[in-house]
Amino acid sequence: MKSYKTKRAVGNILGYILLILISIIWLFPFVGLVLQSFRSYATEYGGMVDYLVPKAFSLDNYKFLFDTSQTNYLLWYKNTIVIALFVSLFQTLMQLCVSYALSRMRFTGRTFLMRFWLILGMFPGFLTMICLYFLLKQFGLTQAGAIPGLILVSVASSGMGYYVCKGYFDTIPKALDEAAMIDGATRARIFFTMVIPMSKPIIIYTALVAFMAPWCDYVFASYVAFGHDTSYNVAVGMTRWVWTNDYQGYFTRFCAGGVLVAIPVTLLFMFLQKYYVEGVTGGAVKG
Amino acid sequence: MAQGAANKKKNAVSTFFEALGKGFKEIGVTFTEGDFKTKLSFIILGLGPILRGQILIGVTLLLCEVLFIYFMTGFGWQYLSKLSTLGTVATKKVGRKTVYGDNSFLILLFGVLCIFAILAFIAIWYINVKENRKEELRLREGKKLPTNGEVFHSLFDKNFHKTLLAIPVTGIFVFTVLPIVFMILVAFTNYDKNHQSPTNLFTWVGLENFKNLVSFTGAGIGPTFLQVLAWTLVWALFATFTNYFLGMAVAMLINKKGIKFKKLWRTILVLTIAVPQFVSLLYVMKMFANDGLINGYLIKWGIIDSYIPFWTDPMLARITIIVVNIWIGIPYMMLIATGLLMNIPEDLYESARIDGANPWQMFRSITLPYMLFVTGPFLLTQFTGNLNNFNVIYLLTQGKPQSVNLAEKAGNTDLLITWLYKMTVNDTNYRMAAVIGIMVFIVTAVISLVVYNMLPSVKDEEGFQ
Incomplete structure (x- = not known):
């Protein structure tokens, strides 16, 4: 009995050591990011250095970000928030509509539509980049109009990502719908007053995922806003700092900007984590 | 048949x-x-x-x-x-x-x-x-x-x-x-x-562009295409399965009886999902740079004499990408596995323990079959997702290091998808980009179709019920 206990204690200690190691590895880049962002620009410049803890702490880099005469960072930040909010709202609406129709109603062409979208999804997204660019250009939604253009493109095709949401709807018993229909409720009424209120977790999940995606959108955003500094989002603007301006000392500024981007998004995510876990787990099991 | x-x-x-x-x-x-x-x-x-x-x-x-x-x-x-x-x-x-x-x-x-x-x-x-x-x-x-x-x-x-x-x-x-x-x-x-x-x-x-793709002489890009395709497949395979098994392992470690602060450990790991990838990946990229933090400390501590070319040596760059991807991918798999592992009835393990099974045997014959069965379709989507995993590759290496042996400016770590992107944006070589895009589709579709029909959960929906 005693040996079993000691064995278990050793196992636990090993487990803790492993977990602490993992935590250090996982946190290291973030700690580094925060520390570098406070490095004094005046005395140590903003380039890359081979030490982690700055010799002098200062807010130089943050001051730079808020100085509108030197950088458009605040504008990029605003652009990203605008894109994220609109995309989140409309994408959720689209996916709810598609999911309800595909989960609850049976009509000719339903399976065809689902298969067709599945096949469409196998084409790489970037393939159509040039075509989308010129399509948007026809409507004046590039460069200066890149923000609405990006929202339009993200929202327009979002109906194809209905899987997780439909999977959730499938678990709501159909008997509820039938009962409501016997009472004379229309499909639309069932959708708005019954299914939507019952789907709070999946709505939050969909909105959260849709909200977070634009913060990382570099590829298409940089293509559509090409050369038009005021239409950048944070990902485009700051990625350019890292790739082209490193020698001018933009590295610590990138760190500071990254911290400012990461804080609200991370807080939001942590706050809604429960719903996220529910969504990804459900989505993974149903495939 | x-x-x-x-x-x-x-x-x-x-x-x-x-x-x-x-x-x-x-x-x-x-x-x-x-x-x-x-x-x-x-x-x-x-x-x-x-x-x-x-x-x-x-x-x-x-x-x-x-x-x-x-x-x-x-x-x-x-x-x-x-x-x-x-x-x-x-x-x-x-x-x-x-x-x-x-x-x-x-x-x-x-x-x-x-x-x-x-x-x-x-x-x-x-x-x-x-x-x-x-x-x-x-x-x-x-x-x-x-x-x-x-x-x-x-x-x-x-x-x-x-x-x-x-x-x-x-x-x-x-x-x-x-x-x-x-x-x-x-x-x-x-x-x-x-x-x-x-x-x-x-x-x-x-069909001239397609002929160019499979032509191995002169200006044909056949050899380059094959190399990029091979690396794409190898990458997707490694990225998917390292994350899958390591993520599962971490989830089991945190789920283990006797480990406290479960929520804390999970929260620490989940940070990589929450922080936008362009911030974390670009920082990690700089960390591993030749003049970056890691090389700096290793040299300072006297462990190495000259910097390790994490991103500039072709083979090392590929390995580093896969390792960094583990850092990105484990938390995601951990979240999924945590919920699923709890669904396995405890009495299965109980009876196995009475029969004298050791932890490894229990994992082999209870946990793994269950997980593979339940997450089969998920693994497939992960694999096809990794075939097209643009962010990790592009933010870390942009497909570099370049190679003189490769046509159309392909780099050693380029996936088909990043290569396609470069052709479109840098070279405006739309015709070949379109051909590569079609190839990506074919690869994705064929793999999906073949694997999907082999999945146990598709063949036998009632198993494990």
Whole structure:
């Protein structure tokens, strides 16, 4: 009995050591990011250095970000928030509509539509980049109009990502719908007053995922806003700092900007984590 | 088995033709048996319904026809008529003024749109014929037609799916289907930096681009394509399975009895999902740079003499990418595995323990089969997702290090998808980008189809229940 206990204690200690190691590895880049962002620009410049803890702490880099005469960072930040909010709202609406129709109603062409979208999804997204660019250009939604253009493109095709949401709807018993229909409720009424209120977790999940995606959108955003500094989002603007301006000392500024981007998004995510876990787990099991 | 599949295929083809034949027969019957209202509707869409009082349906159909004719005559025809050549009048400079000729890009794009419009019109015309037939039969049986109010109301009840799907389907058509068809067609043209519209024309070249892709002599990019494809597959395989097993291991470690602060450990790991990837990955990229933090400390501590070329040595860059991807991917898998592992009934482990099984045996014969069964489809989507995992590769290496042995500026860590991106953005080599895009589709589709049919959860849905 005693040996079993000691064995278990050793196992636990090993487990803790492993977990602490993992935590250090996982946190290291973030700690580094925060520390570098406070490095004094005046005395140590903003380039890359081979030490982690700055010799002098200062807010130089943050001051730079808020100085509108030197950088458009605040504008990029605003652009990203605008894109994220609109995309989140409309994408959720689209996916709810598609999911309800595909989960609850049976009509000719339903399976065809689902298969067709599945096949469409196998084409790489970037393939159509040039075509989308010129399509948007026809409507004046590039460069200066890149923000609405990006929202339009993200929202327009979002109906194809209905899987997780439909999977959730499938678990709501159909008997509820039938009962409501016997009472004379229309499909639309069932959708708005019954299914939507019952789907709070999946709505939050969909909105959260849709909200977070634009913060990382570099590829298409940089293509559509090409050369038009005021239409950048944070990902485009700051990625350019890292790739082209490193020698001018933009590295610590990138760190500071990254911290400012990461804080609200991370807080939001942590706050809604429960719903996220529910969504990804459900989505993974149903495939 | 093979014969069965062949039979099935034959059946699918024959049912298609049967349906087609039936459709034509119905059109014929509708015309011969129909009254003058129906007959006129064959030319003027929706006339029958309007005359029978079905204003809402009739006007909608008529509106479609008017719009179609307006679109084709006012806009579409000038592009459609040039689709076979993609334009012949080149842009010229007359004195100091530029006289614009045909724009091949717009001809191709709007030409495709016209073809879709024609197909849609045929479909609407057929719906119109069927609607007439339905109304006539109903009236002949002495039944009443639904009122306009009822038709409108049905859009929120029986036909609610039409209302719900109208916008999503249109959006997907304009921003996904149309561009994809357009790009597939570009693969059969010579649209590249020497043939940029509107200054220059481009034209159809048949299968030349595909020949270039599989040509291994001279300027052919066959060898490069094979190498990039191989690395793409290797990467996807490693990225998927390292994350899968390590993520599961971490989840089991945290789930282990006796480990405290479970929530804390999970929260720490989940940070990599929460922080936007362009921030974390770009920072990690700089960390591993030749003059970065890691090399700096290793040199300072005297462990190495000169920097380790994490990103500049081809083999090392590939390994580093996979390792960094583990950092990105474990938390995601951990979240999924945590929930699933709790679903495994505890008494299974209990009885295994009584039978004297050690932890490894329990993992092999209880946990792993269950997890593989449940997450089969997820693994497949992860794999195809990794085939197209642009962010990790592009933010870390941009496909570098470059190699002189590779054509079209492909780098040693380029996936097909990043290569495609570079061709599009840096080289404006649209024709080859389109070919690569089609190849990515083929690879994804073939793997999905083959693996999907092998999955235990698809073959045997009831297992583990």
